[in-house]
Amino acid sequence: xxxxxxxxxxxxxxxxxxxxxxxxxxxxxxxxxxxxxxxxxxxxxx
Numbered sequence: 433x434x435x436x437x438x439x440x441x442x443x444x445x446x447x448x449x450x451x452x453x454x455x456x457x458x459x460x461x462x463x464x465x466x467x468x469x470x471x472x473x474x475x476x477x478x
Contacts, residue, residue: 444450453460
């Protein structure tokens with residue numbers, strides 16, 4: 433098992449917040465597509 437150094441970030445990822453993000457990933461990705469395109473023009477998610 434990997435060692436986690438930043439428990440402040442790891443705790444939310446392994447709790448309800450992380451599960452919610454996985455269950456609703458399409459909606460969250462859509463919210464970030466505009467700003468991501470502005471910062472990284474032409475970049476696409478594989």
